[in-house]
Amino acid sequence: MNWKPAILILVMGLICCAVVPSHVAAQEQNLAPTPPMGWNSWNHFAEKINARTVRAQADAMVASGMKDAGFLYINIDDTWEGKRDDKGFVHPNWKFRDMKALTEYVHSKGLKIGLYSSPGPKTCAGFEGSLGHEEQDAQTYADWGFDYLKYDWCQDTGTPEQMKAAYTKMHEALKKTGRPIVLSLCQYGWGNVWEWGASVGGNLWRTTGDIEDNYDSMARIGFGQAGLEKYAGPGHWNDPDMLEVGNGGMNEDEYRTHLSLWSILAAPLIAGNDLSTMTPYTQEMLTNREVIAVDQDPAGKQGFPVVQEGPFEVWEKPMADGSVVVGLFNRSKEAGKMTAYFSHLGISGEVIVRDLWLKKDLGSFQEKYSVNVPAHGVVLVRLKAK
């Protein structure tokens, strides 16, 4: 027997059978190994978003260094939707004439792009929802070249069973397209979504109502995440809503608290400001790699409070390298001295402390680290046993 052709046939057979159909490959893909990072139009632009502005945000994400710092998605929120044609296909409205050209532009920058819809008949802003058109819409988004879908309940009521069914339907429809598309569930935390969001295909799920650009709203939502840490992990994340950093309603200490807390929470970091006009301070904040590294740590552990005493809260996030990130948060309107006791954090002996906002080693400490924390502010440190 001539063994050469036999081996060739065997190898070809193996190759043929090892080739997985693309839709199966896509299903297997872990779409969000670390919390998604990007930008979304809603918090700053709301209904005043259009294709030109989206392109400008993509340009700014690259020019500002945010892309290099890890921001990836440019997400269009509500109000892009036009009418359906007589075959049921949804079309963008006059603000977004050519979706394919837009996704190609964003992709050409090395970024990815996201879109928004609702499982109901209408979106929250009253535009066309996907009800009854799930497969058709998923295919349309895939054909246009989208990589991420925020799917927003936008109905006054709904049982967890109805929600699970609706989200599963869209998850299946997205899978069927064969295109990897991140699925972001938005139903404001109803029915303890953190308990079932991953099982219906969600890569992230909103845990609360909408954030507002003020300290009280941000703090209520952020500190309110305590207890949800066991539901987050690689591929599936609690989402306490998008960032307000740079939108003007909070001072610098408060925005530092916002970003520090979201990073300790391993929350999706979806900027919500106008990236094309941000101040150098906002830009520096959003590109602080040491803070982003806390959020993006590969262990994917959501942090939790270790001490809550009046307005003082000490939060901890265990990191993959064995170090511990600690946020000393002062929720009062007065500056105050705070102390992190290493015994509360499970560390002993000599500990090296690095301040992540100052990007500076503060030295070695025993037992505890004390610091003055500004009103509504934070000191964010990374501790490593020596």
Ligand code: GLA
């Ligand atoms: C809801 C969502 C927001 C935004 C708007 C758009 O309120 O929670 O994040 O998507 O709808 O209409």
